[in-house]
Amino acid sequence: MRGSQARHHANSDGWNFQTAVIAMSRWRSKVKNCAGRSGEGVANTKTGDEMGAVAIGAAHQPRLEEPAQNRSLERGIDILRCFRPGTDLMGNGELAERTGLSKATVSRLTQTLVGSGMLEYDARERAYRLAAPVLSLAHAMRSGSPVLQVAAPLMRALAEKLRINVGLAVADRDEMVYLESVRYHRKVSLRNVTTGQRVPIELTSLGRAYLAALDEEKRDALLGKMKARRGKEWPRLATEIAAAVKSVERHGFCAAAWQPEVVAVATPIATPLHPIYVLNVSVSTTTPLDEVVPTLKGPLLQLAHELQARISSL
Numbered sequence: 608m609r610g611s612q613a614r615h616h617a618n619s620d621g622w623n624f625q626t627a628v629i630a631m632s633r634w635r636s637k638v639k640n641c642a643g644r645s646g647e648g649v650a651n652t653k654t655g656d657e658m659g660a661v662a663i664g665a666a667h668q669p670r671l672e673e674p675a676q677n678r679s680l681e682r683g684i685d686i687l688r689c690f691r692p693g694t695d696l697m698g699n700g701e702l703a704e705r706t707g708l709s710k711a712t713v714s715r716l717t718q719t720l721v722g723s724g725m726l727e728y729d730a731r732e733r734a735y736r737l738a739a740p741v742l743s744l745a746h747a748m749r750s751g752s753p754v755l756q757v758a759a760p761l762m763r764a765l766a767e768k769l770r771i772n773v774g775l776a777v778a779d780r781d782e783m784v785y786l787e788s789v790r791y792h793r794k795v796s797l798r799n800v801t802t803g804q805r806v807p808i809e810l811t812s813l814g815r816a817y818l819a820a821l822d823e824e825k826r827d828a829l830l831g832k833m834k835a836r837r838g839k840e841w842p843r844l845a846t847e848i849a850a851a852v853k854s855v856e857r858h859g860f861c862a863a864a865w866q867p868e869v870v871a872v873a874t875p876i877a878t879p880l881h882p883i884y885v886l887n888v889s890v891s892t893t894t895p896l897d898e899v900v901p902t903l904k905g906p907l908l909q910l911a912h913e914l915q916a917r918i919s920s921l
Contacts, residue, residue, distance in 0.1 A: 682708060683719065683720060685706045686717065686720060686726075687737070695736050696734045696735070698733055698735070699713045699714050701734075702735075720735075721735070724738055725737070725738055745803060753921050754786075755786060757917045757918065758775050758786075758918075759787050762775060762787060762789050767791060769888075771889065771903070772800070772890065772891075773788075773791075773910075774788045774800060774887045774888075775787045775885070775887075777882055778814075778883065778885075781808055781809075781829060782814075783806050783811060783885065784804070784805050785800060785804045788801055808829065808833070809848060811863055811865055811871065812851070812863040812873035812889075815848055815851035815855075816855055816860065816874055816885045816887075817885050818830070819856060820855070820875035820877050820885075826852075855875065858904070859874055860872050860873060861873060868893055869889055869891055870890055870892060870894070870899040870903075871889035872889070872903045874886055874907055876914055876918065877915075878915060881918055886910060886914065887907070889903075890903070
């Protein structure tokens with residue numbers, strides 16, 4: 608940006624990514640020496656491109672020792688994960704294929720899930736669908752989330768002010784899940800994103816910003832899965848993802864236009880005691896991406912900076 612806008616959003620050339628990482632490393636040392644006390648984190652900055660830098664440094668969180676896991680519970684959750692829009696009714700055979708579990712194991716699990724009220728059995732179709740208590744769990748999660756209570760009003764205010772779309776998401780395995788989605792279309796669009804909707808990490812600005820906030824080991828593990836799934840598409844996607852990661856490191860955000868006539872810009876929000884959130888703004892437009900991004904990045908980074916400060920205090 609040039610002119611008066613440049614005074615509000617500093618050029619990224621003056622930002623040192625390594626400084627943020629070093630600051631976070633010092634915070635991790637503080638945690639090890641002071642059990643029960645939160646670390647110093649990464650110092651907040653006030654300039655445009657530097658706002659996203661804070662999120663990147665904070666993403667390097669101390670690892671906690673993993674507790675013993677209950678395999679039966681894990682498998683039951685895997686059954687529930689199979690249900691998506693368009694695949695709302697499935698029998699034991701399809702569930703076994705999707706989970707990689709034996710049909711006998713799936714049969715036992717679905718019976719348990721029906722008994723606990725998580726699944727309904729359709730006798731005519733001889734198949735299962737999610738039951739009402741699952742919806743109540745989603746409602747409890749949304750209404751009880753202190754992060755959403757802080758973020759939703761600010762997101763709504765920005766969407767209404769600029770007449771843009773604003774979303775907040777987290778990762779679930781190799782997908783991003785929208786926690787909040789405020790739609791304020793300038794014109795009618797075929798794409799209608801709702802809360803709870805999943806989008807692929809490798810294609811979206813949300814997912815690519817998330818990848819940029821991960822440490823190298825976790826990022827490489829996810830990229831390996833995506834490479835196996837995408838096949839011939841992967842060389843092109845890998846190049847785009849690498850460019851997006853570099854953009855986040857240098858400027859605090861990345862952009863993508865994976866859906867027709869939709870331009871989205873995203874930035875990660877990471878704090879020591881919370882998962883990595885990703886904030887995005889988007890518009891439905893036929894204007895080229897390079898012309899749209901300059902108008903979106905400033906408001907995006909300003910909101911992300913405010914959200915990070917508030918989430919850090921929770």
